Amino acid sequence: MIVGFIGSGNMAAAMARGWAGSDAGDPPELLFTDSGSGRATALASEVGGGAAESNSELVEKSDFVVLATKPGALDEVADAVPPPKALLSLLGGTPLERVTRLFPDTPVLRLMPNLAVEVNRGVICMARPEQTDPELAAEAASLLAPLGTVIELEDKFMDAATAVMGCTPAYFAHVADVLIRIGIEEGLQPAESLAMVSESLAGSADLLRHRTPFEIRVAVASPGGSTEAGLDALEEAGGGEAFRKAAQSSLTRMRGD
Numbered sequence: 001m002i003v004g005f006i007g008s009g010n011m012a013a014a015m016a017r018g019w020a021g022s023d024a025g026d027p028p029e030l031l032f033t034d035s036g037s038g039r040a041t042a043l044a045s046e047v048g049g050g051a052a053e054s055n056s057e058l059v060e061k062s063d064f065v066v067l068a069t070k071p072g073a074l075d076e077v078a079d080a081v082p083p084p085k086a087l088l089s090l091l092g093g094t095p096l097e098r099v100t101r102l103f104p105d106t107p108v109l110r111l112m113p114n115l116a117v118e119v120n121r122g123v124i125c126m127a128r129p130e131q132t133d134p135e136l137a138a139e140a141a142s143l144l145a146p147l148g149t150v151i152e153l154e155d156k157f158m159d160a161a162t163a164v165m166g167c168t169p170a171y172f173a174h175v176a177d178v179l180i181r182i183g184i185e186e187g188l189q190p191a192e193s194l195a196m197v198s199e200s201l202a203g204s205a206d207l208l209r210h211r212t213p214f215e216i217r218v219a220v221a222s223p224g225g226s227t228e229a230g231l232d233a234l235e236e237a238g239g240g241e242a243f244r245k246a247a248q249s250s251l252t253r254m255r256g257d
């Protein structure tokens with residue numbers, strides 16, 4: 001199985017590292033292109049794949065082509081390549097209908113992965129046209145399985161999904177950064193503070209599989225205690241509202257409002 005990435009940026013690198021680092025099954029062979037930066041060659045030598053001379057060469061050689069450019073490059077790429085055997089579009093805020101119109105002879109699936117695919121703990125939302133061959137959809141799902149949890153969605157929900165799972169690793173990283181700095185200001189070693197915060201995030205994520213967010217809050221914040229004081233201050237500073245605004249701004253940008 002050959003997977004070719006048109007575009008070798010952040011998300012292509014994360015998915016490629018996820019496949020290269022996985023010990024589940026046979027990893028796909030990987031091919032890459034870029035628009036001249038040299039990132040394709042660098043990524044190929046990092047993960048053990050190859051760089052193609054052109055998008056057309058990559059398309060001809062690949063079983064699945066991953067469209068991993070920014071959305072603005074879609075028309076230019078579509079104009080210049082032969083029909084891929086199957087196309088996985090990562091383009092944010094770009095409905096399936098728009099991509100299928102440009103690739104009428106190709107089965108197209110839309111994916112919204114998050115950066116944690118790099119460590120095989122990603123979420124990958126997948127939308128497909130109704131007429132998609134079920135065998136192809138199953139093949140794509142099993143190809144993606146080593147990268148994390150695959151969730152099938154209707155295309156109309158992909159923007160919402162992007163706001164809650166695509167963008168959020170950056171929000172969690174922002175919260176982590178603030179907490180790590182506080183630990184350091186209070187005298188912890190940077191590595192200690194990082195370990196405490198990252199393990200707390202990982203443990204809280206596991207807890208969320210067993211308990212509701214409300215239950216976790218109540219169990220940690222005893223009345224009159226230090227966590228309650230912290231939560232009160234967070235609300236007073238608009239903590240919850242700030243995240244609502246962040247998600248809303250992402251949705252507005254995606255929808256081009």
Ligand SMILES: NC(=O)c1ccc[n+]([C@@H]2O[C@H](COP(=O)([O-])OP(=O)(O)OC[C@H]3O[C@@H](n4cnc5c(N)ncnc54)[C@H](OP(=O)(O)O)[C@@H]3O)[C@@H](O)[C@H]2O)c1
Pocket residue numbers: 006007008009010011012033034035036037038039040055067068069070071073076077090091092093112113114115166
């Ligand atoms: N980053 C995320 O966490 C994330 C999450 C979900 C979805 N996505 C989606 O994934 C896509 C890529 O995002 P990104 O963050 O990886 O962007 P990025 O880091 O800017 O990478 C874009 C890549 O596309 C290449 N490119 C542009 N035009 C090209 C062309 N005509 N032919 C071949 N390659 C071309 C660029 O080449 P150069 O290297 O030469 O500039 C670059 O390697 C976007 O559509 C985004 O919405 C990203």
